[in-house]
Each structure stands twice: as structure tokens, then as C-alpha cells.
Amino acid sequence: MAIGQWEEVNQLVKRKIHQPGENLMVMEVHFQKGGIGDEHAHPHEQLTYC
Template structure:
């Protein structure tokens, strides 16, 4: 399934979407999106890094599996399964995966850069 097939789709089966290999032990699936909202699964191998970055999007990330050391601005904390982090607009954030993990990321608006 390509990204255009996901636009405004309302019933989505996980097995219909392929993983995108981002390298360095990270891969993602764009599960659904429209102009205002996007949900993405991001899988990390142990010791994989989500490089410190910022963006104009609001981001909520739910730790579905694993353990992550998350940096948010000047704060750093270990988050585990069931925990959440919120990245406000333009705040620098990143993480290191401490054990194999899965994040469920929600962005507002959608990440146009992910669709290229």
C-alpha cells in the first residue's frame, strides 16, 4: 500500500502496510493520515538512536513496547511501556532505545517530509 492509499482511509489493517527501513536499527509504518493528523509506528532495535531534532509539528509518542531514554529540551528521562512523551512545536527532542521497542507517534499536522 502506498502513502496516497492511506489518505482519509478509515479502516486500516496493520498487515496491509509495509515497514520502511530507515537504517541504523529503526523502521516505521505510516498507518493513517490526513492534512491535520498522522499516526506512525516506529520500531527500534536496542541501542538505536532517534537523533536530537525539532519540527513545527506537535508530537505525542506512546511507548507501546520497550524502554527509551528520552531527551526533551533540557530534560532527560527513561520511559517504559505505557508511558508517553509530548514534543511541543520546535522543542528539540530525541531518544536512545534501551531495549527493543515500539513507539506510536501522532503528529499534528501530518509530516509532509515522511511522505516523500
């Protein structure tokens, strides 16, 4: 997990994770047409901007 840098999730999806707060994870996600993210779960709250 690279904080503040775009990383490729798959060929059609990339994400950038921002510096986390105490209880909140913030990330940007870019989906190209047809892009799908994998289903997942985590214990913390998350705010995602697509």
C-alpha cells in the same frame, strides 16, 4: 514514504506510516536496542507509537 509498509530508517530503526488524516500523521516506530532516530521537525501534528 510508503504508507502502510515497514521501511528501514537505519539498521536499528524501522517505521510504518499509517494513512494520514486531515491534520494528523500516525506512525509506528520500532527501535532495536541502541536505536536512535534523527532529530527533525514538521509542520503537522504527529502521533507515534513506539
